[in-house]
Amino acid sequence: MDYLKDLFEFLKIDTTSAKGKGEEGARFLVDYMKENGIEAELIQHKSKNPYVYGEINVGASKTLLIYNHYDVQPVEPLDKWNTDPFNPVIKDNKIYARGVGDDKGSLLARLQAIIDLMKENKLKINIKFLYEGEEEIGSPNMEDFLKDYHEKFKADYILWEGSGRAPNNAPQIVLGVKGLLYVELRKKTPKDLHSMYAPIAENPVWDLVYVLRSLRDESGRVLIPHFYDKVKKLTEEEKRYLNIDERYLEQAIEQKVQEGGMLRLVEEPTCNIAGIYGGYTGEGSKTVIPSYSFVKIDFRLVPDQDPEEVLKLLKEYIAPYGIEIVKYGSVRPYRTSINSEIARALINSAKRVYGVEPIVLPNSPGTGPMEMISRHLNIKQIADGVGVDNYGSNIHSFNENIYVDDYKLGMMWMKELLAELSR
């Protein structure tokens, strides 16, 4: 098997899900698995871009389900790329191509590692594969799919799509996700008014300002009563692997970050204003009392906060203000214990392959559907790692790339992880 040659073939296929280009990539995977002796199947279900199911049953007592996605983000604007995004090239020890960092590289490195083990007869754990073709458009059909196919994907652990190197270059393991509650608050009066009526007229923007000010203080603390009741503080063990210097965060956000920033990023739930609008927003001045104003707010939630519960607390708390609340979406947070088998196996294997302590995020600062998947498949151990990307991989952007060496190390990590899980 020529690992990189096969990877390049895979990368050449345009699998942009936003353009519905899934089929060819999915077929490549099914063929590739079958050619290498893996049971595989293309499942269309309700999606445009089909799912790929695969399985290797070695008669072991434990099964690992590996999730990846073969679809990619649109490549536009093309003129920002130095090379053709669908014609991979190696330059200065890096592979440049759309999807090489997210997520085709991790997908194939893992698969090739497993094929190696199979051929050497060293695979001592059952493997299942779930490849999705719609991750980059928000997995709109995933929950329906899992409802119908959960029996097929029974397993003991799930390895998530891939996490390569942390900002400090150590391997990065992620054990969960934050949850989300997204709402819009709205206030309306019958009509716009000349601002000379300000002494007697209600102003919806002012109304929202007072509500907002009551939701969060200047230190960032959320003021909704009982908001923090269910927050699970990190254990000492969970904090141990979080030592990333704040300067890496400062580089990422281009703002000053206080000490302890990494811990806050993982542990703190937040109330963020994502958008606000009201009245005249053009050039210069207009003296008007706006008749309409809205504010979009996302709450990032941590285990064990529940978005529906937070919504209820929010509604009760701001009821006196007479503000309309529209809910746009919610995702529950999720966290796999750092003492779980999958977490220990990821940590130990990472140390062995990379020779350094990994960075372990008890949960990502971002959000994902881990809880939904755990619920439908009834699997309690979900973790991420064994990826080939790094913080300079430009995923979702132009000149996406990974180090050639990291591809090889990703394969090794996969093998070591499976060895750990098979002990």
Add this chain to the structure above:
Amino acid sequence: MDYLKDLFEFLKIDTTSAKGKGEEGARFLVDYMKENGIEAELIQHKSKNPYVYGEINVGASKTLLIYNHYDVQPVEPLDKWNTDPFNPVIKDNKIYARGVGDDKGSLLARLQAIIDLMKENKLKINIKFLYEGEEEIGSPNMEDFLKDYHEKFKADYILWEGSGRAPNNAPQIVLGVKGLLYVELRKKTPKDLHSMYAPIAENPVWDLVYVLRSLRDESGRVLIPHFYDKVKKLTEEEKRYLNIDERYLEQAIEQKVQEGGMLRLVEEPTCNIAGIYGGYTGEGSKTVIPSYSFVKIDFRLVPDQDPEEVLKLLKEYIAPYGIEIVKYGSVRPYRTSINSEIARALINSAKRVYGVEPIVLPNSPGTGPMEMISRHLNIKQIADGVGVDNYGSNIHSFNENIYVDDYKLGMMWMKELLAELSR
């Protein structure tokens, strides 16, 4: 003189200043005045739409300067008009035409009344006229004009453009204007961020919310220290003529108005949010920490607040927040004493003509350049009244109209006012 026939001729001339159509209207006025024995002159100065100067010197000790504007607002959208806006018609005792309420009707009613008095040899006070052709586009050249021509317009009192009937149908007199300070507050960070960074990143919208909340409490009271120091409370005499039922205000703004609303409307300075913007304002949700936010604020000021002083107080007060402040404009408030000759003369003449107590606003809730004019002409008594419009006149809108009777009453009021001032 056929009053209405001449008025209709005047109304037929399109004098939309936004389209630069001043010349014809200005020439009509100069000719009309000259034909009737009044010294008159067209002054182009720096403006597109010329000024008209006129004078009647009867050798009296006192001079009244009458200000009006002959330009009108654009008539669009035309399909909302029931009749041609530049072809006046009388229907149900109302005259319909663009400008009949604002300000051509008041202009000509006053002029015709004065011509009547001249002819009857009853004019016992000197009159000067200043007709502007750019009021509806914000009088962009007025200050420059007055700087160069102030000698020409020396007078003892100024009668402003016209105020007809109050919402309760009593004649309305206005003795001043509120001032204005318009600012924009802005906050910026280097770039938009994924909202997962909310625990450690600055959010410009939140920054503005805290500043805004510190500017004004929920009762509407401005919290900037010393903001109210220079506010001149209304005297009992000034409050006496303010008895307009709150239900008229409720009709105007389509909101509930508390008792005392009329007093607050006149007496209270305000801090109004005219516009706010930040982050994602499209449909649905986007999880972003905005990198930019601004808020547009107008402060309506009352005598003797000074906008520059308020700006200084504001800057000092919010300096700790690190917010950029951009000033868009300022106008000083102005108030002529209710005990001045012009105010007493307006009140007495209104009572005699209409048979009821007038409504007297010590200052309008809105803003105008009275202070600027007072300063350049060195005239301390400026007041408004002697108008032909009412609160249903639809000025600036479609189907602009006045009552035929109010045109005649406006002429009578002009005559009685001059009689009062000549005593």
